[in-house]
Amino acid sequence: MSTRYFQCRRLGATRLLQGRSDSSMRNRYLGRFAGGGSSVLVIFLMLLLVTLGVFAVSSSTSNLNMVTKGADWVRDYYALECHGEYLVELVSRCLFEGSARPRSFVWEPSALGVSFADHIDRTLRGFLEPSYSSEENDTFIQSLLVEEVNPAKALITVDICQKRESSNRHLSIRMEAGYASIHQLDEGMIRILEWKQYQDPFEYESDLDLWK
Amino acid sequence: MLITAKNTNAKAYDLYKGISHAISAVETVKGASHPNALVEGDFGPGYKVSLTDSEVKVTGCFDEEWNAVDSERADAEVCYYVRIRVFPSEYSYGFAEEFAQMYQIDVEVTRITPYVLEKNNVYQVFSMQAARCYSAFTR
Numbered sequence: 545m546s547t548r549y550f551q552c553r554r555l556g557a558t559r560l561l562q563g564r565s566d567s568s569m570r571n572r573y574l575g576r577f578a579g580g581g582s583s584v585l586v587i588f589l590m591l592l593l594v595t596l597g598v599f600a601v602s603s604s605t606s607n608l609n610m611v612t613k614g615a616d617w618v619r620d621y622y623a624l625e626c627h628g629e630y631l632v633e634l635v636s637r638c639l640f641e642g643s644a645r646p647r648s649f650v651w652e653p654s655a656l657g658v659s660f661a662d663h664i665d666r667t668l669r670g671f672l673e674p675s676y677s678s679e680e681n682d683t684f685i686q687s688l689l690v691e692e693v694n695p696a697k698a699l700i701t702v703d704i705c706q707k708r709e710s711s712n713r714h715l716s717i718r719m720e721a722g723y724a725s726i727h728q729l730d731e732g733m734i735r736i737l738e739w740k741q742y743q744d745p746f747e748y749e750s751d752l753d754l755w756k
Numbered sequence: 757m758l759i760t761a762k763n764t765n766a767k768a769y770d771l772y773k774g775i776s777h778a779i780s781a782v783e784t785v786k787g788a789s790h791p792n793a794l795v796e797g798d799f800g801p802g803y804k805v806s807l808t809d810s811e812v813k814v815t816g817c818f819d820e821e822w823n824a825v826d827s828e829r830a831d832a833e834v835c836y837y838v839r840i841r842v843f844p845s846e847y848s849y850g851f852a853e854e855f856a857q858m859y860q861i862d863v864e865v866t867r868i869t870p871y872v873l874e875k876n877n878v879y880q881v882f883s884m885q886a887a888r889c890y891s892a893f894t895r
Binding site (some may be wrong): 594598612629630637639675 | 767
């Protein structure tokens with residue numbers, strides 16, 4: 545019985561290879577691929593590839609967007625740092641005026657009896673307020689405080705604010721500037737005590753009701 | 757679509773590397789006592805420093821894998837340039853150059869090899885500006 549069965553199968557396979565089998569025989573051997581099955585498989589593969597492609601593009605675009613945000617953050621960080629550096633330049637100017645070329649219209653401690661803190665306060669406000677005070681600007685001075693440590697030394701505290709959509713960013717600077725004493729005006733110095741950037745805390749939208 | 761995804765991923769990675777190199781370069785320049793004191797050793801391999809009267813130019817060359825490349829070699833396959841310019845700022849108050857001088861730091865990272873199936877030969881990966889006041893009074 546089994547020998548007869550294998551003989552029949554061999555005969556059928558031979559017929560198929562020789563191309564002499566009829567349609568019913570072909571259907572028996574091709575099975576589900578007959579009548580467009582391969583086309584369905586190709587369409588399925590194409591759909592799979594398109595889906596994977598969409599996922600890949602979506603993932604890479606998100607990746608690029610995230611890194612681009614990081615790049616913008618770095619640019620903003622250094623833009624804010626620039627304002628702090630300008631402040632150092634202004635304070636250096638005050639020290640230079642006191643030490644190198646005291647003139648009647650700048651700081652003359654012995655003649656006017658004005659402390660260095662007063663002089664530096666006037667100078668900083670004169671230069672900073674016209675350009676930074678307006679809140680229409682992207683970056684503005686939020687607070688400026690000049691305290692007198694002694695007649696020849698001042699403690700300067702500045703908060704520079706940079707407006708951003710998500711939350712404002714601040715550069716907080718605290719520096720000590722002045723001379724060793726009122727009689728040693730050739731030894732000016734700036735000591736940076738604090739130089740830090742921080743962001744306002746995020747404010748979550750209270751109107752957004754997640755449960756509706 | 758898959759090539760677009762590959763290029764976008766490559767651009768994201770290039771931007772990440774460009775930012776890293778730019779920050780490193782800016783902090784190196786800011787850490788120097790004066791721009792004229794900058795030397796090649798400050799920036800690491802792949803960088804060349806050239807000084808003119810008032811400007812310092814630093815150029816870094818890297819291959820496609822972001823490995824440092826010596827641009828003077830004939831077989832050097834440069835893919836990325838990191839260019840840094842340090843020059844006196846035009847926005848400086850300019851009161852006392854001998855005591856305090858504002859310098860502007862411009863950084864630009866470019867890729868000179870086009871991405872797959874793209875035609876742009878020069879692609880700006882990243883650029884940024886920073887400033888530094890070199891003051892004789894700062895301690």
